[in-house]
Amino acid sequence: MTTPWGTFALSRFPEDPRDRLRAWDAADAYLLRQLADREVPLTGDVVVVGDRWGALTTALAEHGPTQITDSFLAQEATRANLARAGVPPGTVRLLTTRDRPPERIDVLLVRVPKSLALLEDQLLRLAPALHRDTVVIGTGMVKEIHTSTLKLFETVIGPTRTSLAEQKARLILCVPEPGRRRPVNPWPYRYALPDGVGPASGRTVVNHAGVFCAERLDIGTRFFLAHLPATRGVRRVVDLGCGNGVVGTSVALANPDAEVLFVDESYQAVASAAATYKANGVPGHAEFRVGDGVAGVASDSADLVLNNPPFHTHQATTDATAWRMFTGARRVLRPGGELYVVGNRHLGYHVRLRRVFGNSEVIAGDPKFVVLRAVKR
Template identity: 65%
Template sequence: MNRLTTLRGEFDLTRFPEDPRDPFRAWDAADEYLLRHLDGIDAGPVNLSGTVVVLGDRWGALVTALAGHRPVQISDSFLGQEATRANLRRAGAAEDAVRLLTTRDAPPDRIDVLLVRVPKSLALLEDQLYRLAPRLHEDTVVVGAGMVTEIHTSTLALFERILGPTRTSLAAKKARLIFSTPALRLSRGANPWPRTYPLPDDVGIVSGRVVTGHAGVFCADRLDIGTRLFLRNLPPIRGREHVVDLGCGTGVIGLAAALSDEETRVTFIDESHQALASAEATFPANAGPARRAAFLAADGMSSVPPGTVDLVLNNPPFHSHRATTDAAAWRMFNGSRAALRRGGELWVVGNRHLGYHVKLRRLFGNCEVAASDPRFVVLRAVKR
């Protein structure tokens, strides 16, 4: 837990899931800079009496500090919004003090103040600015915030092209603010997201199938080489009653499982709402509208009852909200073991250097290499 001190009070904040060993803070200098600007420390205070929308608030630091103004938070992250709920409770805010929306929900009809924490994905920023721009008016205050390393010429070009004239502040504690003036008659064109692409002809049962990728999803417009290896070396699916595509992304792994056996029930799980939207579009377009599947926004397998899964297919992330760490993968492996029936299997694809085999042997007591190439390895672990 760490304390954010502002003119609005002091707030004890955590990331999600809470871990006392987590070395990362739930806020940074960009959050501080933005809150100082709103409070008028560097200029006049910003009028927050209208509809305040906060896009990309990573762990809820901004909306927790602004809860008295009843802001709207728009986030792609299930984990980020769980952290927001916990931080609001800890701050003593009312349950309805902040309206939590995902990046797939319809934004408010009118936005008077738009605050943007610059995301890692430029594509996600582009998509969300397109979605929000029609809700702005000529007096809307638009302020972006990010660390200097997060704000590039291409970032500013997006604000300028989609919203209107844009400038930046001086840097403070390696953070910077972005100011845009809405140009209502701006010709911005159509939102280029989501995108579709056909799978190559050498990936088994899903060869040639068309994938839908929403902005911000890993490899939203192409097949990554790790997934390509995985698709070429999937385990037999027939007879597996319940299969989980864990960290599903665009959902091509779960789709391959579903097409392999029409009796198999597939659950797609991801913490990204953009990823789930991709999987929800890709699946019926290829498996048919009558075929049913479940789509869960969750922290790994935390929402899956123990002992109910026959096979977990997993391409785990090796970073979480800019932090390079194996914590997410470790939670996925632990959750998978709990959710699997006895004799159930976890299949994992990952970069060789990540050493997932060590963790899997420690957890399952066994692990074998099912396939490999110079960069990636597919591993199989069985729950005894």
């Protein structure tokens, strides 16, 4: 990626030589050109929010920015890209969305996330650190920026306008009004599960901003909950890609003797899973981990893995994440251990499971979803 601050070799995380997706796009490049063209002073406290793979943070590393991200993978990509660029450790401050935000921000750069709720939560958390002279610029592809996006910037921060589009990317230019009355942050959000979803029926779900289907139970998860396996005698269960933790919590309610590991690459998701588990007073034992799937989990250590894999990486449709989840699940399962997967029928996960496990069985299906079972032989 060539920028006004130099040319950088960037990659996503984990690195895969077969991956043809870049670690930056036109929105990143547009924002960096705007900073240079406007001669925005970067000598103060620079904060970069939602940097997809660390492209913005790496390009501006000489100015010692603070990066805030909800993604473990994005943070690891940033570390790798900074090291590749020869940036000394400690030059950039890496924070997550669960960390205390900076107390002062002189330049705020926002990569617009897919989730409007996550943007709302982050802007409300960061707004108190802005002052009248803070430069606020958002960026995203045209299809990612909507009227609701602009309205949110204006409601929380101040007068907002957009730039002309360049290479299908657009900027959001916002002028802070420190005295502006802001709405109360509505996150985290709670709701009760409907009847008919097994042991979790009527139980409380807690969702932090940005978690998939944060305001209601999505139909895929509801279908999965109705077809979970019996877990009597199961010692260790992994809720892989746990989201708000409703699947793992349901298992814990049905079998308090089971140890449940909740894992997701989203800090917001793992915080939600921990809150959901606690809200329901489950008597069992649980572990909550942010990471790249089951990386770091001991091999042959689990009896059951439950998985609802994502098939999008930001705006790109890909099965790379599902593939890593399936291969990781096979590694951590004990011989005879089982992987249960729910997914849209058209995704064809049974083909991938047969390649990884050598077997795949349909447990349940409807016109939209299918629950599959694979066994480690």
